[in-house]
Amino acid sequence: MVGYHVAIAGATGAVGAEFLQLLETRDFPLASLKLLASERSVGKKIRFKNQDLTVEELKEDSFKGVDIAFFSAGGSRSRQFGPIAAEAGAVVIDNSSAFRMDPEVPLIVPEVNPDDAVTHHGIIANPNCSTIILLMALAPLHRRWPVRRVVVSTYQAVSGAGASGIVELEKQNRAHLAGESIVREVFPHQIANNLFSHNTAIDDSGYNEEERKMVKETRKILHEPNLAVTATCIRVPIARAHSESVNLEFADQRPTVAEATEALAAFPGVIVIDDRERNIFPMPLDASGRDEVFVGRIREDISHPNALDMFLSGDQILKGAALNGFQIAQLLIDRNAVKGAR
Amino acid sequence: MVGYHVAIAGATGAVGAEFLQLLETRDFPLASLKLLASERSVGKKIRFKNQDLTVEELKEDSFKGVDIAFFSAGGSRSRQFGPIAAEAGAVVIDNSSAFRMDPEVPLIVPEVNPDDAVTHHGIIANPNCSTIILLMALAPLHRRWPVRRVVVSTYQAVSGAGASGIVELEKQNRAHLAGESIVREVFPHQIANNLFSHNTAIDDSGYNEEERKMVKETRKILHEPNLAVTATCIRVPIARAHSESVNLEFADQRPTVAEATEALAAFPGVIVIDDRERNIFPMPLDASGRDEVFVGRIREDISHPNALDMFLSGDQILKGAALNGFQIAQLLIDRNAVKGAR
Numbered sequence: 001m002v003g004y005h006v007a008i009a010g011a012t013g014a015v016g017a018e019f020l021q022l023l024e025t026r027d028f029p030l031a032s033l034k035l036l037a038s039e040r041s042v043g044k045k046i047r048f049k050n051q052d053l054t055v056e057e058l059k060e061d062s063f064k065g066v067d068i069a070f071f072s073a074g075g076s077r078s079r080q081f082g083p084i085a086a087e088a089g090a091v092v093i094d095n096s097s098a099f100r101m102d103p104e105v106p107l108i109v110p111e112v113n114p115d116d117a118v119t120h121h122g123i124i125a126n127p128n129c130s131t132i133i134l135l136m137a138l139a140p141l142h143r144r145w146p147v148r149r150v151v152v153s154t155y156q157a158v159s160g161a162g163a164s165g166i167v168e169l170e171k172q173n174r175a176h177l178a179g180e181s182i183v184r185e186v187f188p189h190q191i192a193n194n195l196f197s198h199n200t201a202i203d204d205s206g207y208n209e210e211e212r213k214m215v216k217e218t219r220k221i222l223h224e225p226n227l228a229v230t231a232t233c234i235r236v237p238i239a240r241a242h243s244e245s246v247n248l249e250f251a252d253q254r255p256t257v258a259e260a261t262e263a264l265a266a267f268p269g270v271i272v273i274d275d276r277e278r279n280i281f282p283m284p285l286d287a288s289g290r291d292e293v294f295v296g297r298i299r300e301d302i303s304h305p306n307a308l309d310m311f312l313s314g315d316q317i318l319k320g321a322a323l324n325g326f327q328i329a330q331l332l333i334d335r336n337a338v339k340g341a342r
Numbered sequence: 343m344v345g346y347h348v349a350i351a352g353a354t355g356a357v358g359a360e361f362l363q364l365l366e367t368r369d370f371p372l373a374s375l376k377l378l379a380s381e382r383s384v385g386k387k388i389r390f391k392n393q394d395l396t397v398e399e400l401k402e403d404s405f406k407g408v409d410i411a412f413f414s415a416g417g418s419r420s421r422q423f424g425p426i427a428a429e430a431g432a433v434v435i436d437n438s439s440a441f442r443m444d445p446e447v448p449l450i451v452p453e454v455n456p457d458d459a460v461t462h463h464g465i466i467a468n469p470n471c472s473t474i475i476l477l478m479a480l481a482p483l484h485r486r487w488p489v490r491r492v493v494v495s496t497y498q499a500v501s502g503a504g505a506s507g508i509v510e511l512e513k514q515n516r517a518h519l520a521g522e523s524i525v526r527e528v529f530p531h532q533i534a535n536n537l538f539s540h541n542t543a544i545d546d547s548g549y550n551e552e553e554r555k556m557v558k559e560t561r562k563i564l565h566e567p568n569l570a571v572t573a574t575c576i577r578v579p580i581a582r583a584h585s586e587s588v589n590l591e592f593a594d595q596r597p598t599v600a601e602a603t604e605a606l607a608a609f610p611g612v613i614v615i616d617d618r619e620r621n622i623f624p625m626p627l628d629a630s631g632r633d634e635v636f637v638g639r640i641r642e643d644i645s646h647p648n649a650l651d652m653f654l655s656g657d658q659i660l661k662g663a664a665l666n667g668f669q670i671a672q673l674l675i676d677r678n679a680v681k682g683a684r
Contacts, residue, residue, distance in 0.1 A: 149645050153495040153587035155537055155576065173515055193581055194627035195497055197639055197653060202618040206599065206641025206651075215644065228645035232587040232653060234497065237579055239535055245495035245574040245587070257548065276544040285536035297539055299548025302557065303491050303570035309548075311539060311574060 003031030004338065006329075007066045007090070009058050009081060010073030011035035012044060014163035015095055018322035019070050024049055026326070029333065036062050037073070063088035067338050068329050071095060072321065086122025091338050093124050093325045100125040100217060107220050110327040111269045112139040116221075117328060118337045124328055127221060128213040129320030130154050130233065133242055135221055136293040136319065137312050140267035141248065141260055142222060148251040149228040152214065155236045155243040156198065157284060159316045161186050166239050173237070191237050198233035208233060241284035242320060243313045250306045257298050260308060264295050269319065274298055282313035290315055291323055345373030346680065348671075349408045349432070351400050351423060352415030353377035354386060356505035357437055360664035361412050366391055368668070371675065378404050379415070405430035409680050410671050413437060414663065428464025433680050435466050435667045442467040442559060449562050452669040453611050454481040459670060460679045466670055469563060470555040471662030472496050472575065475584055477563055478635040478661065479654050482609035483590065483602055484564060490593040491570040494556065497578045497585040498540065499626060501658045503528050508581050515579070533579050540575035550575060583626030584662060585655045592648045599640050602650060606637050611661065616640055624655035632657055633665055 006023065010016045016037075023030055035046055036058040045052040056062065058077065063069060063085040071078045071085075072095040079098045086092050099105040106116040107125045112135050117124060127135070134152060141147065158165035164186045172182050172192035182190045189196045200209035207215070210233040219227050228249075236243075248254075255263065265272045273282050274296035282294035293314035301307035314320060332338050348365065352358045358379075365372055377388055378400040387394040398404065400419065405411060405427040413420045413427075414437040421440045428434050441447040448458040449467045454477050459466060469477070476494060483489060500507035506528045514524050514534035524532045531538045542551035549557070553573040561569050570591075578585075590596075597605065607614045615624050616638035624636035635656035643649035656662060674680050 151493050151589050151645065155497065155578070170519065174519055177512065177516055177519070188621060189625060190627055193579075194625055195578065195580060195585060196625045197621065197623040199621050202621065205644060206618065206639070207644065208621075230589065230643045230645040230649070230651055232639065232651055234585075234587065234653070236497065236537065237535075238537060243537060243576075245576065247493050247572065247589075276548065279530060279539065279541050279544065279550075281539040283531060283536055283538045285532055297548070297574065301572045302547060302549065303493065303572040307572070309572055309574055311576070 003029045004067040004333065005032045005065055006030060007034040007036055007063060007069045009036045009069060009071045009077065011046065011055055012037045012041045013072055014159055014166070014317055015072035015321045018317045019072070019326065020046065020048055022322060022326045028330070034062070034066065060084050063090050066090040068093065070325055082123055091120065091122060091124065091332060093126060093328050095126045095321055095325055097128065097213060099123050100127065101220065107217060108328050109135050109139070109221055109324060110331045111136065111267065113221050114331055117331050118335050120337070126321065126325045126328065127217045128210070129160055129316045130156060130210065130242055130244065131214050131217040131221070132320050132324050133293050133312055133314035134214065134244055134246065135218060136267070136270055136314065137246065137264060137295045137310060138218070138248070139222065140263045140270065141255065144263055145255045146251040147227070147248050149249040150218070151230050151247040153232045153245045154234055155238070156233060157238045157240045157242050157316045158191060158235065159240040160242070169237055169239065187235070191235065193237065195234055195236045198235055238284050239288065240316055241287040241313050242316045243282065243284050243311065246310050246312060247301060248308050249304060252306070254300065254306045254308055257300060260298050264298070269293060270295055272296060272298070282311055284313045287313035287315050289318070291318055293319055345371050346409040346675065347374045347407055348372060349376040349378055349405060349411045351378040351411060351413045351419065353388065353397055354379045354383045355414055356501055356508070356659055357414035357663045360659045361414070361668065362388065362390060364664060364668045370672070376404070376408065402426050405432050408432040410435065412667055424465055433462065433464060433466065433674060435468060435670050437468045437663055437667055439470065439555060441465050442469065443562065449559060450670050451477050451481070451563055451666060452673045453478065453609065455563050456673050459673055460677050462679070468663065468667045468670065469559045470552070471502055471658045472498060472552065472584055472586065473556050473559040473563070474662050474666050475635050475654055475656035476556065476586055476588065477560060478609070478612055478656065479588065479606060479637045479652060480560070480590070481564065482605045482612065483597065486605055487597045488593040489569070489590050491591040492560070493572050493589040495574045495587045496576055497580070498575060499580045499582050499584055499658050500533060500577065501582040502584070511579055511581065529577070533577065535579065537576055537578045540577055580626050581630065582658055583629040583655050584658045585624065585626050585653065588652050588654060589643060590650050591646060594648070596642065596648045596650055599642060602640050606640070611635060612637055614638060624653055626655045629655035629657050631660070633660055635661055
């Protein structure tokens, strides 16, 4: 069996830690692993398969001999070092938004549009976390019953802002319970005992960047440039799984609840949790640490003859980020699209 | 000036406490105040305007000489004692869902449908908290630009389950931070670091009771029996203000953002918080303890030519319950509809 030389750029972040965990615990033909981060983390030891790996500085010459480079070090580092890594012969699987809308860069959810991956020119983009979680429930329905409009409201975990977001929620929760003053470092607003509109820039349309990502990336992944999508993205005081309230309008007759449930349950990576009698539905606590996206509250929308409502929860760091990237790497290996594919 | 004899049934609950606070701090022509509760709380002293009032047992003969009776003691007590209080000559302002859909009982948001209040036969219903908060933003728009469909997803505070809901969130937060096991007494699922579909019964339509209330009560209050409404009601780990993500489809041309903002800002009880540059929008933390419903994120829906999106936060115990009931009492007094109106 061939082994692959892998690098993680941003190895010390929340998503980087999850890449390490996946490479350690899942089946993957690993030949070597290089951990890269900014200068600040250089020299840090990270335990991996009973060895201490030393974090190296992310530099222009970091990618010699690397086959697969997972990037989760932010957009500016991706823009700076992604093309260099690709030029050096690696396939870059980039978790930032830097290249997602580049027409030359495939934007991949492996269960949804795997065939797009092999068209890469050295860089593949991992979609936005909220987009991936939405797509896992949207795609299996859209394939059989074309969707014409999506209205989605999110309940996004603090992990979307990285490990420091999780720490900030915990610190603020402690301060809140102790009646002490709340310190804000990561988020512009208090997150403990609060929620707020996603703190990315609003443009003239009135949508913030997170919402625009959901709209544009959904269209690109589904190859539906005109799909009607509106999103309202809200940050909630929850550690690491996102939830989404989704209303889907179908172009023609909507599926029955039974048909939709069957299509969703048959889709790899989806678990239907929809126990109306016992009131058990997707919850972020249950979805945390799980690979699958949970889908439930599937029901005919009483306000529209062709619409369905549903509710989703999915782990933001796993399927929303590292797991999806890891699955892209596995897909490329399966399709023989790592070396020499450029 | 005439003074009114007032009773609070359910004086020891979260909403009862807020009624007391309102009667103490706001302008109200109070002649006497009687505090009623279940046997368990009888004899408890509650401080009110420098006096100790003693909680009495809620009984059939509790309402002699009472002009206005605020009920917030749950649906079964309202059903049992509401008609008795009305028969004894009081106007009952009932915070439970017991009478809301009774065609003989007005369902009132004073800013929205005040004229309905004077048609009462001794009982007036206070709407569901999520419904009131929605109506405060929906009504001023619907009046000028008829709305044909509402898609709403809620972010509901634990106070909707009463004072014990707030205590449960706090206890679970402490246990969660200490790494101790989580005890569930009020909610069927953990609420700290979690959210879940509103834990009311789901019927054959797939909607839970909270969602059905939002649909039916909205139609009744607006006198629009055919208004299309779909709601997804979610409980979030926040103490006492609800938020709502709202998509409105208008029957004809939608208002511009400027027109909608102007209509909302001019509506009594609404504050528009919509600072796109500084990313400041309605937040439950800011809305807590406030009379007004905060409205923001007002924008043209890019997925539909006649729709707008917006986001709301409102105090669940104040405008969502006690304040709205208190305002109903003030309205009845203003319209001379307390005594002899039956």
